[in-house]
Amino acid sequence: MGYTRLSSSSEDNVPRHTDRVWLHLALFLFTFVSCVMAGTQWSGKEFNEISHWGYGLTYAFLITTFLAAHEFGHYFAARKHGVDATLPYFIPVPFVFLFPFGTMGAVIKTRSPIMSRKALFDIGVAGPLAGFVLCVLYLIIGLIALPPIDYLYSIHPEYRNFAGAIPVYGLYFGDTILFSALQHLFAHPTAFVPPMNEIYHYPYLCVGWFGLFVTSLNLLPIGQLDGGHILYGMFGERQGIFARIAWSILLILGIGSLLGSIQVSISAPSPDALYTFFQSLLLPILTTIERFAPWLYQAWSGWLLWALLGRVFFKLDHPVLYDDEPLGWQRMAIGWLTIVIFIISFSWNGLYEIPQNETNLIPTPTKISP
16 A cells, blocks of 8 residues: 555664565565456456466556555655665565455555654655656546447456446446546547446556555555655644544544445344344434435445554554754645645545346446447
């Protein structure tokens, strides 16, 4: 996910360490292979067949390049400020049937203290900006070069039986302001733009969306996340206020998703007396919430985990730096730009799945542009 652990110790004259280049290279290669497997699965092929791995190469190249851009952004900014930092540790996830993206990202760690807010800000902001620029480029390329609908039919030939419609069930990538804007700006009016439950078959769109999502997670203004470093550099200890606001929003979204799942699970009739009791007790409340805030039930279930990680692992408050020198208007402008990037890249409904059922088994025919 691009998490970067930064030291804020007041110790000085920390000696530089020697990187075990072989370890970083091995982790990168393992991650590339696991991403090839993931990309093969996204393309509709069996990922456990090595002969199919050619289908996953584009995806693997794009996502590892994004991770490298993010982490080396941090790394070179650290070197510029004389801060000793490790090379990136890439994190492979070969069990793509459990986590279909093939990687949990990459991390670096600083090994010497950061003594100024300017250095903290520069190191924190460099990674998200580098990754963001690359993801926007991916999306623009993917939208300009959209293949005809026959490409999707080659993966899902059964869709030809649906009279030109695309099923509404399956894994959805959530809404973001930036993705929608780029789609309107760069997709040709007559092009077939895949719906959000099919874009994972398109490597540039898939990695572009996922990279923006990861960037927004890293820009959360919480403790040791990049957003926490940036906000602390901009506002000092007032960063904790933003962290608590963000954490509260994540908690509300996560609880909303949980309540939506509970509503679905207790909606079915049952002869059990205890079940019926809880149904009569909870369903009116849950139905009322749905009536006034239906979007709350559609939030990403992962926000509860992120709220827990923010409180326990990343911490809400950034470690204190004893430096009150202001950043200057140039850095503050870049800081506000990253806040805008966070807002337009953030997807409140993240990744979600609409299960196949009797009502959406055969989709309603829709007009497909040639």
